[in-house]
Amino acid sequence: MRSSEALAPAAPAIQSVPLFDLKRQQARLRADIDGRIAHVLDHGQFILGPEVEALERDLAAFADARHCIAVSSGRDALIMALMAVGAGPGDAVFVPAFTFSATAGVVASVGASPVFVDVDAATFNMDPMAFEHALDGVVAEGKLRPVAVMPVDLYGLPADYPAISAIAEARGLQVIADAAQSFGGKLGDRSVGALAPISCTSFYPTKPLGAFGDGGGVFTEDGRLAEAVRQIRTHGRQGDGDEALRLGMTGRLDTIQAAVLQAKLSVFAGELVWREEVAARYDAALEGRVTIPHRPDWARSAWALYTVRVPNRDRVREQLSAEGIGTGLFYRIPLHRHPAFATYLTGREDLPVSDRLADEVLSLPMGPDLTDAEIDHVVERLLAVLG
Ligand SMILES: Cc1ncc(COP(=O)(O)O)c(C=O)c1O
Structure with missing residues (x-):
């Protein structure tokens, strides 16, 4: 239980408070995590072992999303989502200007162009009106083809998906949620992971649900997008097949990290x-x-x-x-x-x-x-x- 003790008279004065303290959580969960890691060492399936599939099921259930694909990092999740929707050279992807650099970096990594949108002064998330304005600007200029918008759930607060999705749908753009910081958040009664057709989160250690290394997740309601991300995650191959059906990458979550995340998700x-x-x-x-x-x-x-x-x-x-x-x-x-x-x-x-x-x-x-x-x-x- 979180300690609600006010500073008792006999308690030593507090000397320091770090921004994040991951050691206390580790102490609470250490025995469970040790057991789960030992189990992975025993069975030895370090790549796509049974813990990965079990975690994907549990994460999808937690978010009430149809599909979850466990991947190597939040950044890779976003890259795989962009690859799955086919974003590339000549395409514009709208991103908030106030976020982590990876949000724009992934767009550039697939050859597309990030277009920066201002954020709302109250929520710090993408301002839907500013998005529409930036979209009009790109269309009027006629150099780039607008293909997607990538709102970010800054500090854990979900973006205004209803407003942004309405604009995106009317104008034929895909919505990809950069939910790197917000797994566990909600919009009304819907959870992060199910707020956009495709959502990407990060399991970086300091994130609300953090692994003991890099990790990420892609959530989608769309079976074809889920299949595409699964292929991209393993060199563009289908399951154990040796044929590259599309361009892919090494984008899997390690089994050991899946085991750690199972303990933390519990x-x-x-x-x-x-x-x-x-x-x-x-x-x-x-x-x-x-x-x-x-x-x-x-x-x-x-x-x-x-x-x-x-x-x-x-x-x-x-x-x-x-x-x-x-x-x-x-x-x-x-x-x-x-x-x-x-x-x-x-x-x-x-x-x-x-x-x-x-x-x-x-x-x-x-x-x-x-x-x-x-x-x-x-x-x-x-x-x-x-x-
Ligand atoms: C908004 C945002 N997008 C993307 C990422 C990338 O996630 P990862 O560090 O897991 O690659 C982060 C991580 O800090 C982030 O905060």
Whole structure:
């Protein structure tokens, strides 16, 4: 159980609070994980062993999605999704400007062109009106063929899929969810994994559901897309066949990581409740003092990160760091300012919200095992630094 103990008089003063602390979760689950890894070592099927298929079934059931394909990373999941829908040279894929660089990197990796869209100032997710505006711009210019939009569920909060999908469907674009940060989140009563025709998540260790290495998942309702991703995952081959039916890659999740994820998935629903409790305690203490995360009543975040907006962000971060409090900058540089994507700029970029957020966001320590005393300590020090 997450400790709700306030700092007891006899408890030692808190010296430091890291941004993420994966060791506590490991301690809770160590015996189960050790047993599952030992089982994989015993049977020796390190590639696509039975744990992979079992995990895919459990993940699909958790998300209430028809198909899940376990893959090598979040980035590879997105690349495989883009390959499965046939995105390539001459194609435009719309991505939010305020996200991790991989969101645009994968588009460029398949030869397509990322087009940057500003985000909503409240949710930090893709602004549907800005998407439509950027789409009109690409159509008017006539150089690229718009094929897909890739909303990101930033910090764990699902994007506005109903609004974005309505525009995409009317204009013939595929929706690919970059759900790298949001597995476990919900929009109404539907779960991340089932919010778009194809959704990609990451099992990077610090994600809400994290492996002990790289991993990812592709979710889809469409049997043909699922089949395509399965082929792409193993060099474009069908099952054990030796014929390459399409271009593919080495994109499988290791059996050992599947075993670790099975153990973690067995406690994941409870951990999501704990993350929510952590976020609620931050909210209650920080509301009115800094800009706290927006909580639309139609969505539930997986709380990959708890991110506030503060003035003088870099100075605040430095002072907290000097006091042993770990914070994160996700993201200091919006996508249109990365040198790697300079060649994709259209000259029409108007991304003021992304630019502003990049200067103001600060992610505070987050995790299911954070204690109330630690949260209170972080809040107290943050408010002291802000003065
Ligand atoms: C929004 C987003 N997209 C893609 C990725 C890539 O995931 P991975 O690190 O598993 O390749 C990440 C990971 O941090 C991410 O946050």
